[in-house]
Amino acid sequence: MDKTRKFKILGVGFGPANIALAAALEESGLLKDAHFFERAKETTWQPGMLINNSDIQNHPLRDLVTPRNPKSHYSFTNFLHVKGRLFEYLNTGLSYPYRIEYEQYVCWVASHFKDHVSYGINISKIEPLFSESSKHDVISGYRVIDQDGNAYECEHLVVAPGRTRYVPVEFEPLLSDRVVHLCDYLPAVTELASGKLPERICVIGGSQSAVELTADLADRFPLAKIHAVHRAYGFRQKDVSPFTNEVYFPEFVDEFYQASDETRSSIRGDLHLTNYSSSDLDVLDALYRKIYVQKIQGKQRIFLHRRSFARPLITFDDGRTHMAVCSRDRADEVEMTFDLVVLATGFKDLGVGEGREKYPAVLSDLVRYSELDRSGVIQVNRDYSVSLQTGYGGQAKCFLNGLCESTHGMGDAGSFSLLSLRSSEIIESIRSTENDVSASMNGVKVDAA
Numbered sequence: 001m002d003k004t005r006k007f008k009i010l011g012v013g014f015g016p017a018n019i020a021l022a023a024a025l026e027e028s029g030l031l032k033d034a035h036f037f038e039r040a041k042e043t044t045w046q047p048g049m050l051i052n053n054s055d056i057q058n059h060p061l062r063d064l065v066t067p068r069n070p071k072s073h074y075s076f077t078n079f080l081h082v083k084g085r086l087f088e089y090l091n092t093g094l095s096y097p098y099r100i101e102y103e104q105y106v107c108w109v110a111s112h113f114k115d116h117v118s119y120g121i122n123i124s125k126i127e128p129l130f131s132e133s134s135k136h137d138v139i140s141g142y143r144v145i146d147q148d149g150n151a152y153e154c155e156h157l158v159v160a161p162g163r164t165r166y167v168p169v170e171f172e173p174l175l176s177d178r179v180v181h182l183c184d185y186l187p188a189v190t191e192l193a194s195g196k197l198p199e200r201i202c203v204i205g206g207s208q209s210a211v212e213l214t215a216d217l218a219d220r221f222p223l224a225k226i227h228a229v230h231r232a233y234g235f236r237q238k239d240v241s242p243f244t245n246e247v248y249f250p251e252f253v254d255e256f257y258q259a260s261d262e263t264r265s266s267i268r269g270d271l272h273l274t275n276y277s278s279s280d281l282d283v284l285d286a287l288y289r290k291i292y293v294q295k296i297q298g299k300q301r302i303f304l305h306r307r308s309f310a311r312p313l314i315t316f317d318d319g320r321t322h323m324a325v326c327s328r329d330r331a332d333e334v335e336m337t338f339d340l341v342v343l344a345t346g347f348k349d350l351g352v353g354e355g356r357e358k359y360p361a362v363l364s365d366l367v368r369y370s371e372l373d374r375s376g377v378i379q380v381n382r383d384y385s386v387s388l389q390t391g392y393g394g395q396a397k398c399f400l401n402g403l404c405e406s407t408h409g410m411g412d413a414g415s416f417s418l419l420s421l422r423s424s425e426i427i428e429s430i431r432s433t434e435n436d437v438s439a440s441m442n443g444v445k446v447d448a449a
C-alpha cells in the first residue's frame with residue numbers, strides 16, 4: 001500500500017513567509033488542507049542574530065497579517081494586547097520594536113498552527129509528479145522528500161526556505177565554529193566565551209549586521225580587539241527617505257515585475273542603500289560614539305579597515321585564522337591572527353554573479369522542467385509560481401515565497417513589508433486553479449492535515 005501522505009498544499013520552511021501564509025490560509029478556509037515542514041526543532045526568527053537591544057527594520061504594522069487583513073487575530077498589536085504589554089510598549093516610545101520582542105510575536109503566531117507543521121523535518125528534494133491521464137508530461141503535483149527519505153505529495157507547493165547565505169568563495173572551505181556566517185553568530189560567541197577568551201576578532205562586511213556585530217563583540221569581549229573590514233569608505237547610512245521607501249508599496253511589485261532586465265538592474269542600483277551595505281543612523285551613531293569614548297580613554301579596541309578586504313592565509317589547528325587585511329587602493333596589507341571571523345556578508349539573490357544563485361539547491365530536480373533565462377536562472381511568474389516549460393505546466397503550482405527580489409523587487413526577499421500581501425496573491429492563484437484541482441490530482445484522495 002502506498003503510505004505517502006498527500007496534501008493539497010505543502011510548505012517547505014516555516015519562517016515568517018510561510019507563517020504569514022498559514023494565517024492567510026486559515027482566514028481563507030484553506031488551512032485544513034495544508035501542511036508545512038520546518039527543519040528547526042521549533043519556530044525561531046533569525047535566532048543566531050537575536051542580539052540584545054537590536055530593533056527591527058520594518059514598520060511593526062507591516063507584520064505577518066495587517067496589510068492583508070487589519071482585523072486579523074495575528075497582528076502585532078493583538079499580540080501585545082494578548083501578552084498584556086500594549087500600554088507599556090506604547091510607553092516605550094519605540095518606533096521599531098526590539099528584535100527579541102518581534103521574534104516572540106513571530107513564534108506566537110506560529111504557535112496557532114502547530115497541528116499543521118512538522119518540525120525537525122529538512123526537505124532535501126522536490127520532484128514533480130506527472131498526470132497519468134495526460135498524454136503529455138503535465139505536472140500534476142509535487143513530491144517532497146525529507147532527510148530520512150520519507151515522501152509527501154501535494155498539488156501545490158510553497159517553497160519558503162529563506163535566502164541562501166552568501167559566503168565569499170575564499171571563506172567557503174574555512175567555515176567552522178571559528179569562521180561563521182552571521183546566522184551562526186550567537187552559537188559561535190557563546191562557545192567562544194566558554195573557553196580561553198578571544199584576543200582578536202574580525203567582522204567582514206558593510207551591512208547593518210556588520211555594524212551591530214562590531215558593537216556587540218566589543219561589549220561581549222571587553223579585552224578583545226575587534227577589526228571591522230569593509231569595502232566601502234565607511235559604514236553607510238540607509239536610504240530611509242519616505243520617497244525611496246515607496247519601493248515597499250504593493251504597487252511597486254507590478255512596476256518592477258513588468259520592467260525590462262536593464263531597467264530592473266538600474267532600479268536595483270538606485271535602491272541598493274535602502275536595504276544593503278548600509279545601516280540605520282542610530283546603530284551607526286552608537287558605534288561611532290563607542291569608538292570615540294575608547295579613544296578618549298586611550299583604549300581603542302575597535303578598528304575600522306575602510307576600502308579593504310580580507311584574504312585568509314592559514315588556519316591553525318586551534319581554529320584561529322591568519323589573514324591579510326588588504327587595502328583596495330594601495331599595496332598595503334597587514335597580517336593578523338583572529339580567534340573568530342564573522343562573515344556579515346548577507347544572502348544570495350536569484351541571478352548570476354557574485355552573491356547570486358541560479359536557483360535554490362532544494363529545487364535542483366525541478367529545474368529541468370522550468371523556464372530558465374539565457375544564463376540558466378529559474379524564471380518566476382507574477383503569482384510567484386515557478387514558470388514551467390511549455391507542455392509541463394498544468395494546474396499544480398510551485399510557488400517561491402520570499403526568494404524573488406530580482407523579479408518582484410525590494411519588498412520581496414529580506415523584508416516583512418509585503419509578505420502578508422504575497423500570501424493573498426499565492427492563495428488567489430491557488431484558488432484560480434480550484435475547479436480543476438481534482439482532475440489535476442488524477443483522483444488521488446487528499447489527506448486533511
Ligand SMILES: Cc1cc2nc3c(=O)[nH]c(=O)nc-3n(C[C@H](O)[C@H](O)[C@H](O)COP(=O)(O)OP(=O)(O)OC[C@H]3O[C@@H](n4cnc5c(N)ncnc54)[C@H](O)[C@@H]3O)c2cc1C
Nearest residue numbers: 013015016017039049056057058123161162402414415416
Ligand atoms: C539578522 C537579520 C535581521 C533581520 N531583520 C529584519 C527586520 O527587522 N525586518 C525585516 O523586514 N526583515 C528582516 N530581516 C530579513 C528576514 O530574513 C525576513 O524578513 C524574514 O525572516 C524572511 O522570512 P522567510 O520565511 O522568507 O525566511 P526565513 O526567516 O529564513 O525562514 C525560512 C525557514 O525555512 C526553514 N527551512 C529552510 N530550508 C528548509 C528545508 N529544506 N526544509 C525545511 N525547512 C527549511 C528555515 O529553518 C527557516 O525557519 C532580517 C534578516 C536577518 C538575517
